[in-house]
Amino acid sequence: MEDEGRRKALKLDLGNLTEKNMGQLKKLNTATFPVKYKDQFYLDLVKYFDYCRLGFYADVLVGSMCCRLEDREDGGKALYIMTLSILEPYRKRNLASQLVQWILDRAQSKECQEKDVREIYLHVQTSNKTALQFYKKFGFKVTEKICDYYHNIDPPDCYVLRRPMNGHDLAHEVLDINP
Template sequence: MGEAEKRKPLHLDGGNLTEKNMGQLKKLNLATFPVHYKDQFYLDLVKCLEYCRLGFCADVLVGSICCRLEERNEGGKALYIMTLSVLEKYRQRTLASQLVQWILDKAQSAECRSIDVREIYLHVQTSNKTALQFYRKFGFKVTEKIEDYYQKIEPPDCYVLRRPMNGHDLADTVLDVEL
């Protein structure tokens, strides 16, 4: 496959996560993440299926985004991006962008406005410059650094990235992080 062909955008067909296809998600996560998610992670996903999306190309599961709804200390709610994954063979083809755009659209829906969703946030390992650049394209900003956040990967530190939604502002200070 040539370099130009690799970068050609692909259309992602979205699908809902269900208890019946949870096994497919487990396999995808095993193939795409350096850490192994315990069974409890998948049991907890059942509580937030409406904030998870599977991405298919030619009926093959190639990516996913899994989020959960949380109460914010400052009031309102937040969507937390737990995982965003795309099989390596399918990266650099806009699939992750399509999944992030899906959750941004979901967060701005009438349903999420009615329950006062004010932001989307996630944790990114401090060494993952690619992810930092990727999320910045969608308006996420680094608001905090947490040392020793990860237990089984190096470096263990992470940044918290936030994107305000539905007319709200970032309450936290934005950090200037060199990329």
């Protein structure tokens, strides 16, 4: 996530996630996340290629965003941000912002409007103040705290952040959380 201490901004080349480059994504996630994703996570991504992007700088994979389309209780759809990762040497260079902007644009596409995408949401560990500030810059609001969401990570609690899309209102109460 970007924050103070920003370095020179870089421009990502966004590429599609495919079965052929899935191994690169696994390596990126291993290098950037404190948890190891099971093989089933990667097998399931095949269903969501339209909502995943890889970020390349100078032909090197330096970041990614993987989302999935979900049904909402009210009959609409939501995009869930499963992962957003940037290799440490490339952080604070506007790369995560480019990936978030990509999914915001994607959610407003004609296809997503026809699918009735009403929001984008994600989970953020309660101690991750940088991520909370980052997503708030894009209009995400904290709507819920879930205790014991994560396993083998301290703290195990998370916040749910949501951003309404395509003219819809936020269907949840906003919590006043200041990172």
